[in-house]
Amino acid sequence: MSLKNHVKMLPCFRILHYVTLLVSVFFLISLSGCGNDDPETSCDLDLPSPVLVFSGTEDYTVDEVEYTRYKLSVSNRDAFPDGLFEASPDLPPCGLNASSARTWVDIYDNNDNRLYGFCALGSSDDLDDIWFALPRGQTPPASVYIVLNDRECQSEYRSNSATVFSLFLGNWINEDLESPNITRIEILLNGNQFDVHEWGSCTPVDCDWGTESTMTADALDDVLSLFWDQDFVERTQSIELVTAGRLKVTTASHFVDGSGRPDYTSIEYFIK
Numbered sequence: 001m002s003l004k005n006h007v008k009m010l011p012c013f014r015i016l017h018y019v020t021l022l023v024s025v026f027f028l029i030s031l032s033g034c035g036n037d038d039p040e041t042s043c044d045l046d047l048p049s050p051v052l053v054f055s056g057t058e059d060y061t062v063d064e065v066e067y068t069r070y071k072l073s074v075s076n077r078d079a080f081p082d083g084l085f086e087a088s089p090d091l092p093p094c095g096l097n098a099s100s101a102r103t104w105v106d107i108y109d110n111n112d113n114r115l116y117g118f119c120a121l122g123s124s125d126d127l128d129d130i131w132f133a134l135p136r137g138q139t140p141p142a143s144v145y146i147v148l149n150d151r152e153c154q155s156e157y158r159s160n161s162a163t164v165f166s167l168f169l170g171n172w173i174n175e176d177l178e179s180p181n182i183t184r185i186e187i188l189l190n191g192n193q194f195d196v197h198e199w200g201s202c203t204p205v206d207c208d209w210g211t212e213s214t215m216t217a218d219a220l221d222d223v224l225s226l227f228w229d230q231d232f233v234e235r236t237q238s239i240e241l242v243t244a245g246r247l248k249v250t251t252a253s254h255f256v257d258g259s260g261r262p263d264y265t266s267i268e269y270f271i272k
Contacts, residue, residue, distance in 0.1 A: 043153035050127070050159035051076045052146055054166045056244070057222065059136060066136035068220065070164055072107070072144070074127035082123040084150060091151050094119035103150045107132050109141035110161060139217040140164045142192060163189055165219045167244050172270035181266045182209075182249060185239075187224075192216050196226055196239070232257035245272050 051074060058069040074080075087099040094100035097120055106117040107130065116132040134140055143164060148157040163169060172185040183206050186197040193213045199206040212226045219241075228235040233255050240248040247270040255261045 043150075043155070045081075045150075045153070045155070047157055048076060048079050050074045050080075050146060050148060050157055052144070052159035052162040054144075054162050054164050056167065057220070060133075067133045068136045068138075068140075069131045069133045070140055070144075071129070071131045072146070072162065073130070074146070074159070077124045077127040080124040080127070080148070084148070085121045085123055085126065088152065102152050103148050105130060106147050106149065108145055108147065110143045110145075111141070115141075115144065137217075137220065139192070139215075140220075142189070142216065165189070165194070165216055167241055168194065168219060168224065168239075168247075170272050172247055172272055175269045175271055179268060181268060182251065185247070185249070185270055187239075189216070194219070194224060196224065198228075232259075242269070246270070 053073050053075050055071045055073045058071060060067055060069060084103040085101045088102040089099040091100070091102065094104070100119040101121050103121070104117060104119045105121060105127070107115045109115055118126075118130055121127070121130075130146070132144070141164060143161040145161045146159045148159075150156070168187050169189055170187065172187070174181075174183050180201050182198055183201050184199050188195045188197070190213070193215050195211050195213050197211045198209040200209055201207070209228065209230070212228055214224050214226055218224050222241040224239040226237045226239070228237060233253050235251050235253050237249065237251045240250070242248045249268050249270060250265065251268075252263070252265045254263045
């Protein structure tokens with residue numbers, strides 16, 4: 001006898017029993033193939049360390065108090081699933097925010113002091129716009145790092161240390177390869193100061209101007225100011241960060257060797 005005919009012969013309560021049994025079986029079968037494999041909610045994540053970069057500064061005013069915002073970005077943010085930042089009302093609140101993100105982001109200086117934090121990022125794309133602020137004119141830390149705290153899985157992901165003024169650092173080449181003035185510049189961070197090494201155009205090899213230094217606080221306005229005393233000439237120089245990857249260098253030269261040569265000012269642009 002078929003199952004269909006057999007069911008017709010059963011009392012109503014037996015039919016209900018069969019239906020309940022069949023539904024339960026199908027439900028269990030479906031569960032057996034549906035484990036928590038969603039990479040955005042699982043705690044079995046293989047994530048890289050965040051790669052933190054400094055992306056610039058921005059001045060602003062609140063209640064007539066001036067501040068400088070130091071902007072940061074995680075360059076490998078695409079490696080972090082958006083599920084890490086979903087609203088999580090089942091986790092402890094962030095102040096009055098009862099639905100803060102699953103993962104909080106904290107910013108620390110090079111002495112492990114917490115500077116600022118974000119508890120309501122909505123997706124990994126928001127890691128492109130994190131920051132901390134200081135009163136305008138206050139010297140920032142030499143470097144900072146962030147910690148991503150996945151509160152649901154009790155996991156932390158610490159970034160590298162990013163130099164706050166890293167956009168100035170590196171080797172720079174004059175855009176004008178035939179320039180008769182400065183040919184290349186190397187800027188390094190040495191503690192709380194920049195060491196600026198420059199070379200001038202000479203034959204058969206470039207002349208080594210040596211190194212001059214200025215404090216990192218000098219870069220708060222995106223301009224470094226230097227003075228070069230080269231015996232026969234004194235040079236006052238500004239190095240301006242025009243955009244990420246491009247410098248404007250203005251050098252005023254005043255001759256002091258009695259040669260009678262006229263003073264002059266050069267404006268040149270450098271790229272990495």
